[in-house]
Amino acid sequence: DAKTTQPTSMDCAEGRAANLPCNHSTISGNEYVYWYRQIHSQGPQYIIHGLKNNETNEMASLIITEDRKSSTLILPHATLRDTAVYYCIVRLSYSSNTGKLIFGQGTTLQVKP
Amino acid sequence: EAGVAQSPRYKIIEKRQSVAFWCNPISGHATLYWYQQILGQGPKLLIQFQNNGVVDDSQLPKDRFSAERLKGVDSTLKIQPAKLEDSAVYLCASRAGGRGNSPLHFGNGTRLTVT
Numbered sequence: 066d067a068k069t070t071q072p073t074s075m076d077c078a079e080g081r082a083a084n085l086p087c088n089h090s091t092i093s094g095n096e097y098v099y100w101y102r103q104i105h106s107q108g109p110q111y112i113i114h115g116l117k118n119n120e121t122n123e124m125a126s127l128i129i130t131e132d133r134k135s136s137t138l139i140l141p142h143a144t145l146r147d148t149a150v151y152y153c154i155v156r157l158s159y160s161s162n163t164g165k166l167i168f169g170q171g172t173t174l175q176v177k178p
Numbered sequence: 179e180a181g182v183a184q185s186p187r188y189k190i191i192e193k194r195q196s197v198a199f200w201c202n203p204i205s206g207h208a209t210l211y212w213y214q215q216i217l218g219q220g221p222k223l224l225i226q227f228q229n230n231g232v233v234d235d236s237q238l239p240k241d242r243f244s245a246e247r248l249k250g251v252d253s254t255l256k257i258q259p260a261k262l263e264d265s266a267v268y269l270c271a272s273r274a275g276g277r278g279n280s281p282l283h284f285g286n287g288t289r290l291t292v293t
Binding site (some may be wrong): 097099106107108109110111114152156165166167168169170171 | 182208209211219220222223226234269272279281284285286287291
């Protein structure tokens with residue numbers, strides 16, 4: 066699985082959009098980008114995933130660059146409850162591997178009032 | 179749907195003692211994972227089951243850790259004997275195997291402290 070690089074920490078004002086970047090320059094054509102977050106004392110929570118196209122769900126939007134070497138997770142209106150560690154993970158499609166996720170250090174997002 | 183259930187939530191033991199953790203995955207999920215998360219780090223995969231068979235246990239310290247998934251549903255992870263460095267959160271996750279890129283769903287983990 067390709068390696069990802071994320072900033073160690075970020076701050077965001079409550080009510081503003083939080084934009085979390087992720088670099089995955091060695092991503093291959095059949096690898097998906099997944100985002101999870103982990104709120105203190107809880108297990109990781111799935112947010113969103115994508116392959117090539119931008120994706121949006123009720124939690125967030127995922128923007129993947131055309132060359133697929135980087136992506137951005139966007140939380141449109143951050144709240145204090147969005148304070149968490151955010152993990153960007155690149156994973157092979159299920160047909161090619163066991164479906165496991167390999168976590169890095171993630172980005173600690175602090176939403177401030 | 180009910181999430182992944184884990185118990186106990188917290189456990190404190192002395193080194194060289196044994197301990198067991200239990201996981202009940204989401205109903206119908208064929209694939210089950212155990213992860214270890216040391217404070218300040220991302221989760222690390224220990225073992226993966228597909229139904230009741232082991233798919234990947236390459237990162238499991240087999241001299242002291244064991245896991246089983248009887249009948250392809252619940253799973254237990256055991257440590258015997260425990261060491262101080264085993265202090266961590268043990269996370270269980272499951273996914274609906276065979277559905278392409280279905281995401282993993284995690285429980286809230288068991289926090290183990292070895293003294």
